[in-house]
Amino acid sequence: MTLHVACLCAAWCRTCENYRQVFEAACAELPQDRLHVRWIDIEDEADLVGDLDIETFPTLLIADEKQVRFIGPLTPQPETLRRVLRAHLADATPARVGPEQLALAARLRALA
Known part of the structure; x- marks a missing residue:
């Protein structure tokens, strides 16, 4: 099963600017045949983000073909990201989310 992993950030956010390389490197360490990874600038890709209101950066979204598994802010540390990604590759427990998430x-799956 493919995991769709999206980091939702903003170009003006210095934390995001520094985190992008960490995000890409951590995702590259995992099985690429099971991941579809996107870096999303919420302002540049406002149509993709839709009505979802992102208040804290970086925010990570992990979804599979049927459900959202995780969405929320993540401390910008490599090991935290690795741990979250590995856990969701191993466990298919859905998150409780709203219609915006x-x-x-759904829009991310359609882009894959």
Whole structure:
């Protein structure tokens, strides 16, 4: 099963600017045949993000073909990201999310 992993950030956010390389490197360490990874600038890709209101950066979204597994802010540390990604590759437990998060996950799946 493919995991769709999206980091939702903003170009003006210095934390995001520094985190992008960490995000890409951590995702590259995992099985590429099971991941579809996107870096999303919420302002440049506002149509993709839709009505989802992101208040804290970076925010990570992880979804599979059927459900959202995780969405929320993540401390910008490499090991935290690795741990979260590995856990969701191993466990298919869905997150409790609202319609905005489900809509974004659906749009990401359609882009894959």
